[in-house]
Amino acid sequence: MPATTPGILSPAGREGPAAPLDVEKVRGDFPILKLKINGKPLVYLDNAATSQKPAAVIDAEGDFYLTQCANIHRGVHQLSERATKAYEDVRVKAQRLINAREAREIVFVRGTTEAINLVATGYCRKKLRAGDEIVISAMEHHSNIVPWQILRDEIGVLLRVAPINDDGEIVFEEFEKLLGPRTGFVSGARLRLLRLFRPQGLRPDRRGGALRQGGAARVHVALSGRGRHDQFGQL
Numbered sequence: 551m552p553a554t555t556p557g558i559l560s561p562a563g564r565e566g567p568a569a570p571l572d573v574e575k576v577r578g579d580f581p582i583l584k585l586k587i588n589g590k591p592l593v594y595l596d597n598a599a600t601s602q603k604p605a606a607v608i609d610a611e612g613d614f615y616l617t618q619c620a621n622i623h624r625g626v627h628q629l630s631e632r633a634t635k636a637y638e639d640v641r642v643k644a645q646r647l648i649n650a651r652e653a654r655e656i657v658f659v660r661g662t663t664e665a666i667n668l669v670a671t672g673y674c675r676k677k678l679r680a681g682d683e684i685v686i687s688a689m690e691h692h693s694n695i696v697p698w699q700i701l702r703d704e705i706g707v708l709l710r711v712a713p714i715n716d717d718g719e720i721v722f723e724e725f726e727k728l729l730g731p732r733t734g735f736v737s738g739a740r741l742r743l744l745r746l747f748r749p750q751g752l753r754p755d756r757r758g759g760a761l762r763q764g765g766a767a768r769v770h771v772a773l774s775g776r777g778r779h780d781q782f783g784q785l
Contacts, residue, residue, distance in 0.1 A: 680706030
């Protein structure tokens with residue numbers, strides 16, 4: 551009987567039983583997990599730093615270097631055209647995966663840190679003004695803290711931090727209290743935190759934006775990329 555992982559969110563994003571996870575089948579997709587460390591099967595937990603690659607990804611990368619290695623969007627020769635098409639086909643696949651409206655909404659970045667910095671510098675620096683408030687939680691990674699601290703020092707926005715309890719969970723009642731007329735942006739890793747954010751109470755001259763840091767969420771819930779133009783998702 552396959553090993554299962556309880557407590558995973560259902561595909562609709564609701565708490566409840568989900569289809570059993572066949573751990574051995576998943577492990578079989580990753581060649582490196584066939585290694586043994588100290589005589590035992592490798593258990594790898596450092597995915598936040600570097601994620602191991604399944605065979606499908608390794609094979610696709612190998613095929614690229616063997617059959618279509620060239621710059622994208624910069625050449626008119628056949629290899630460049632092949633590479634460009636393959637690159638843009640992935641954008642369409644990502645659009646379908648997160649149910650985004652258009653493929654052009656998908657922006658490829660190198661990781662979470664670059665994604666959040668891009669939103670902070672490319673969107674928030676232009677939209678927010680001194681005295682506007684950015685709300686995050688105390689459980690955020692530095693990649694979701696430092697960009698807002700820099701913005702605070704540069705343009706005078708205020709950084710509001712929702713507390714966590716002794717179990718490391720966001721105190722959502724306190725989070726809601728931080729939202730008000732001066733809230734200009736909310737950024738968080740928790741899906742529910744972003745669902746609680748409603749911009750109707752913000753100043754009438756501007757709607758607040760939000761960023762959902764969801765790099766680990768896609769394997770647990772079905773995501774929707776059909777938010778407003780001022781809502782961002784990082785995967």
